[in-house]
Amino acid sequence: MERIYLDNAATTGILPEVKLAILESMDTLYANPSSIHADGRKVRSALEHARKSIAKHLGASIGEIFFTSGGTESSNMILNHAVKDLGVKRIITTKIEHPCVLHTVTNLENSGIKTIWLSISENGVISTDELEKVLTESKEKTLVVLMHANNEIGTILPLQKVAEICSNHDALFFTDTVQTIGFYPINLTQTPISFLSGSAHKFHGPKGVGFVYINSSNIISPFIVGGEQERNMRAGTENIHSIIGMAKALDIAITNMKQNRIHILNLKKLLIHSLTENFENLYVIGNDNPEEFHYKILNIGFPETSRSELLVLNLDIEGVSASGGSACSSGVERGSHVLEGIKAPEERKYARFSFSRFNTKEEIDYLITKLKKLTPVKNEVDV
């Protein structure tokens, strides 16, 4: 068997249809979309077509979608400029957000913005009662920042409930939906969200392109300044080919969402089942309920033994790509802030397996065979 790619939360492979759409656009759409001649207008029309398609899939207006270089830029833009332009005095968030959110919030906190870090359960779940309580405590302009799905452990936020709580308290709500766009339905006509972010490479689109949704009632200034692109909201000639690829990828992801979900969830269930059948003393983070944990992510803590020491590296040598992580906070090894945040047991080796529609049951069986070589199986004493 060739290499097995089980790191789809880090990034996904580009779809052939997406690649084709990009290549075609490279041949035909070479003018600058800001040029007013016919060639430029043709590119502008393709750009707006892509925006319309993405907006439609999310239930947003065309004027609420702005193209960016991806999730990181989108988060930086929203956080910095919501605070600067919308008079935000308080941020409510958690310690297990993606680094592009966490570091930006920490910088804002260091510059004097009051920040409240919500507590999280051992599975990364927030308490909506606590959120409500904190929101009730003050009438200061507040921005709530909570990711829809955690990229390391998969915890899913009860999006509708949190959005309604924020809306009822007049708080702005930014949710990082980088891991869920194209995997979970999001309907902005029904869910009151102020800002969200997306990144094409997580749903089989190209890397280095994404978008931000900014609800039309929130007017913020551009993060990147220069020309008047993106209706003055993001300067720089648009990454037209990638944007076309992103719109195509999202279209395919949303059209096939139901069947992809069934396939991927079955792989996750099979892996949980095979792991618990074959190995003991595992620390399984979360479960196979897709409304509680992302169906594409499974993070497992393996018992620390001589053979599991370099588990993810050894899996790599055996032909399996997965992601590692440790809850170690000693400073000797740089631990995962998420595993640390949920206080995952330190004396374990963590591996995150993340699936795509292209993974197969045979690949899960192959992974189990390889794991048997690296970590003790049931009724076996480590040597």
Ligand SMILES: Cc1ncc(COP(=O)(O)O)c(C=O)c1O
């Ligand atoms: C939850 C989450 N937010 C943001 C990002 C950053 O996105 P990008 O790679 O497009 O900058 C990632 C990517 O790993 C992510 O998983």
